[in-house]
Amino acid sequence: MLTFLLSCDERREQQWEHMSWWAFTDADARSEKYRRFLVDGLTRSLVAAQARHMSARTGGMILWQILFDMVDRSRPVDRVLDGPTSEVWIEPWVRHLEQRGVRFHRRHEVTGIRCSDGRVSTVVLTAADGDGSTGGVVEITADHFVSAMPVERLDVLITPELKAAEPRLAGLKRLITRWMNGVIFFLDRDVPLAHGHALFVDSEWALTAISQKQFWPDVDLSARGDGTVRGILSVDVSDWYTPGRRTGKPAIQCTEREIREEVWGQILDHIDDGSLDRANIVDWFLDPAIGFPDPAVVTNAEPLLINTAGSLPDRPPAATAIPNLFLAADFVRTNTDLATMEAANEAARAAVNGILDADGSGAARCTIHPLHEPESLRPLRDLDAVRWRVERSLGAVFGAGRNATVDLARMLPDAVLGAARLFR
Numbered sequence: 001m002l003t004f005l006l007s008c009d010e011r012r013e014q015q016w017e018h019m020s021w022w023a024f025t026d027a028d029a030r031s032e033k034y035r036r037f038l039v040d041g042l043t044r045s046l047v048a049a050q051a052r053h054m055s056a057r058t059g060g061m062i063l064w065q066i067l068f069d070m071v072d073r074s075r076p077v078d079r080v081l082d083g084p085t086s087e088v089w090i091e092p093w094v095r096h097l098e099q100r101g102v103r104f105h106r107r108h109e110v111t112g113i114r115c116s117d118g119r120v121s122t123v124v125l126t127a128a129d130g131d132g133s134t135g136g137v138v139e140i141t142a143d144h145f146v147s148a149m150p151v152e153r154l155d156v157l158i159t160p161e162l163k164a165a166e167p168r169l170a171g172l173k174r175l176i177t178r179w180m181n182g183v184i185f186f187l188d189r190d191v192p193l194a195h196g197h198a199l200f201v202d203s204e205w206a207l208t209a210i211s212q213k214q215f216w217p218d219v220d221l222s223a224r225g226d227g228t229v230r231g232i233l234s235v236d237v238s239d240w241y242t243p244g245r246r247t248g249k250p251a252i253q254c255t256e257r258e259i260r261e262e263v264w265g266q267i268l269d270h271i272d273d274g275s276l277d278r279a280n281i282v283d284w285f286l287d288p289a290i291g292f293p294d295p296a297v298v299t300n301a302e303p304l305l306i307n308t309a310g311s312l313p314d315r316p317p318a319a320t321a322i323p324n325l326f327l328a329a330d331f332v333r334t335n336t337d338l339a340t341m342e343a344a345n346e347a348a349r350a351a352v353n354g355i356l357d358a359d360g361s362g363a364a365r366c367t368i369h370p371l372h373e374p375e376s377l378r379p380l381r382d383l384d385a386v387r388w389r390v391e392r393s394l395g396a397v398f399g400a401g402r403n404a405t406v407d408l409a410r411m412l413p414d415a416v417l418g419a420a421r422l423f424r
């Protein structure tokens, strides 16, 4: 972790980005517990990424942000909404936008992005039911277009014309997504579990959970549904590819009922003090993005981007080379650098700034926040920047003998520091 923290930006982008978190943490040479709890456990549970695939740059950066939050008592490490997401966030936001004149085409999805003379000319919307009835297709023309679609949806709409105008859009195809979807258990009594998220680090399906009621002071559950619900256990399943102990199958091969049984069972494996009882389940809910088109197939309409090693160059910026196309989604290249709501938010800020720039507007720009780094360590990162440049130039000069020259370069700063100490 210190190696990462003391590395300069160039080393992080050009060396650690291309190494997996697994290799960076030397997991092969460590104990099973080290691998399970410190290497794979965190990446798998928090972001559905196996440490063997996740970029060391992303892993190191994000883990440090969590650690900084843990040691800074003025900032809570775990922040959650104070009510159901739709009610406290999405719906008020939609109302706000509508009051500002935004018109939503709720039944439509984007099915085409036309490009001519290096600009987006029209965006084609098609009614989601696809029945071809009047009003099924709408063509939108505008001064600027902001795409907030997920990577796997935008990628299929990228035409050769768009790629010619913005070659970096070709990289979308190489970005990797994995499954991470939720299951909710509605209980007839409240079981707070922990005052924050619970990580079932060594569960086969990489479960995390939160018991919601304690964070929703203004929500009267008894006034909802049939009035019997008192507690809500919301669970993320972050590993859909490892077999569960009960079913012997990965979630991706399970029926809806098997998913429910396995998830509940894996939670009970960890919480065996009797506070959770199957008899308390009033109802349950599986993310509707998970589909079962036939008994042998499970589909997922909403996978999650994974920052795999070496994927950074394939992530385009919010302001593209197409002067009227901007991207505002979690796969965009941002400081946040992890598929989260913060990353999507930062990309949206950058997209807004891009539009203001394109219009030559004098309006104030949105703030883009850097990730936290201790200022006191800057001199050491600067020193590493010198070291990095020396390593690079020696590597370039000596070509195949690079390893030896890198070792030599590593010694140089220490030699300089040693000499300085002697001199003083």
Ligand SMILES: Cc1cc2nc3c(=O)[nH]c(=O)nc-3n(C[C@H](O)[C@H](O)[C@H](O)COP(=O)(O)OP(=O)(O)OC[C@H]3O[C@@H](n4cnc5c(N)ncnc54)[C@H](O)[C@@H]3O)c2cc1C
Binding pocket: 108, 109, 110, 111, 148, 149, 150, 153, 180, 181, 182, 236, 303, 304, 328, 329, 330, 331, 339, 340, 341, 342, 344
């Ligand atoms: C189970 C789970 C738990 C998570 N937990 C957290 C967390 O605790 N904290 C956190 O910060 N992040 C979390 N994330 C990640 C976070 O939800 C995403 O990174 C974030 O929502 C991405 O925002 P976005 O705007 O880029 O995309 P989305 O939120 O995916 O929005 C994209 C929108 O585009 C729409 N769309 C798709 N295709 C089309 C089309 N063709 N035409 C028109 N519209 C289209 C979709 O319907 C959707 O509304 C979690 C993700 C998952 C899956």
